[in-house]
Amino acid sequence: MALSSSLARLNACWRKKMRVDVAVIGGGPAGLAAAAEASKEASVVIIERNEELGGILQQCIHPGFGNFIFGEMLTGPEYATRFIEKVRAAGVDIMLETTVLEIENKKIIASGRNGIVEIEAKAIILATGCRERTRQQILIPGTRPAGIYTAGCAQRLINIDGVMPGRKVVILGSGDVGLIMARRFTLEGAEVEGVYEIMPKPGGLMRNVVQCLHDFDIPLHLRHTIIDIKGKKRVEGVVVAKVDENLKPIKGTERYVECDCVVLAVGLIPENEIAKKAGVEMDAITGGAIVDEGMETSVDGIFACGNAVHVHDLVDDVTIEAELAGKMAAKYVNGMEERKGLLKVKAGKNVRYVVPQMLRGKDIETIRFSFRVKKEMENARVVVKAGEEVIAERKERIVRPPEMVKILAEAKKIWEIRKEVMVEVEEV
């Protein structure tokens, strides 16, 4: 007891301390864009736990990034490189291999190469990204042999460590990561027996279904799941089965599939342990922080952006959102922020969630609402209402749950009406 308290005191004296206007937690696509933007008007530090910047983009070696922002189909590392160069040119302070432990009243406690660091920031941007759901969270029964990986882990092994996780692979989940990995395994000479998806529709973008599965004749089994994993030391096979409308396996449809590797691509969840400890309010549906139109959370001066707020399908959208967070955080530290009040934003008919979840009447002319629909709809009418009044609307030829939908609305109209805002989608 005495020893630990004197050690704590010693540690406190040795603690490296620093001060900064804006501290960005996370150096992935969200953190990079937020830092680059904030650095135009404020001093900025990026705190990154990995040994390099770029986040998940560094292992996403496939093309498909930047079509909207750069008008080019870049690979993940290329997209990251552009923003890494941007933050370096802007003179942003970069702390690598530094993990944030907690935030107490705008004071960040982090553990780095040289011990504990204390960073006092006027504003904090949470750009902590998301993590993969695991076997634990989808409760697949069976043994616990080697050879079961999440898709992102398999991607890292192949693309960075140069290790093949298996030769005969079964993929569970048809989200984008699962589809991309089906192609990657095939190109590297492994056999992908099939991709199994519990839902009646693929979970990823159509372009990935075509270019990752159809191109290589990889079967996609919709309404199917893995109900058992077999093998003692190493995976020897899985039992797959068809599911009914309630996603329950149908008796008699079981089939044994031999394989030495199971890849789980069963969804992503925002990573918010630090945010929660700091008292930031969470959205039960997105799993991310609740934010206003300027990406500020429920805690004054703490902002959030990217996959820490809601899981995105396109990095371009992450960049746009993060640049807004960066800009508004700089405004906040420079005392240039305005507020008109507090209005709630609700997900209406056919909408699963909307970001931002609240409006504070900040100095932003056009508010960008990002949301996901509950089901696929053709010829959809997207509407933003303030009270009963429609303030923005747009037609979409098709909306699908895997593809985030965006609609812009004029802030002025909302604050003239000053009523709860609702985003709805109707089939017409």
Next chain:
Amino acid sequence: MKEMICIQCPVGCKLIIRKKGEEIYVEGNKCKRGKEYAINELRNPTRILTTTVFIEGGKGKHEMLPVKSDREIPKDLLEHAMKELAGVRVKAPVKCGDIVFKNIANTGVNIIATRDMEEK
């Protein structure tokens, strides 16, 4: 007869393609981009190849360097291209855009690095 999904926009029309002699007939497309896509996919489907090659002396934990073809190559040649790249090793430092392999699968297309890799 061949079926494919058009990926020119998020609608994802199901295309049915019939060939009569040299003529190609496309059905199911809601716009003219669908027809162009189908004809191209039938006559000369091409793809950008992205993969990795071994890197020696790279900074950090990277054993692999991400690379891509600087132009699209015929889809049929992807497997052959992967075999050609299987034994390729490059030495750090490498700059994003550097050529790591010339004339892949005899297509005249080069394989280039997609990131910088500093020396250890």
